[in-house]
Amino acid sequence: VSTQSTGSPVRADEEELGEVLEEYRSASRLDRTDMDVFLNTSDHEQVVRIGDTVVRHPSTEPDRMVRFIHGYSERAPRAVWTVYKRHYKTYHKFFGLTQFTYARALKTLAMHQNDARTIHEIEEFFEKNSAGGGEMGLRNGLEVALFRVEFAKWAVPDIVKYLRSKGHCS
Numbered sequence: 001v002s003t004q005s006t007g008s009p010v011r012a013d014e015e016e017l018g019e020v021l022e023e024y025r026s027a028s029r030l031d032r033t034d035m036d037v038f039l040n041t042s043d044h045e046q047v048v049r050i051g052d053t054v055v056r057h058p059s060t061e062p063d064r065m066v067r068f069i070h071g072y073s074e075r076a077p078r079a080v081w082t083v084y085k086r087h088y089k090t091y092h093k094f095f096g097l098t099q100f101t102y103a104r105a106l107k108t109l110a111m112h113q114n115d116a117r118t119i120h121e122i123e124e125f126f127e128k129n130s131a132g133g134g135e136m137g138l139r140n141g142l143e144v145a146l147f148r149v150e151f152a153k154w155a156v157p158d159i160v161k162y163l164r165s166k167g168h169c170s
Helices: 014-026 044-056 063-072 077-086 088-095 099-111 116-128 132-154 156-165
Strands: none
Touching: 014 044, 044 063, 044 077, 063 077, 063 088, 063 099, 077 088, 077 099, 077 116, 088 099, 088 132, 099 132, 116 132, 132 156
């Protein structure tokens, strides 16, 4: 299921999500490798449940934890940050020394954050915790996120004002 942003909130069927996650948790590590738990949702709580399940019940494919970050960061950035922060030690253990994989994951996690408070929280977290091989990706992602937040503050009002003057916005 594609988890790219559509701009509008998406919520998975709660019963289906519960069944999928329970089946995943009760499967063997090997069987989990072929199971798809990445349902189409942008709901914070559902994304956190999916992420927690993937990290707490690993498969023989650790990259699944990174795929969670890539799959949901655009759609539910705060939820992905919640899961990552909660399971930082696990992520760091598996990927802390894998420069390209970890850098890309941390860049994705950071760049999709859309509020200054969360960005600041991420910066503070990594002042106390190592980003390991992901340091450059993290810094690049934070730079992109900060630019987006600042752009929204100063440019968007002018753009909306201009579009209204041309009759494109009400």
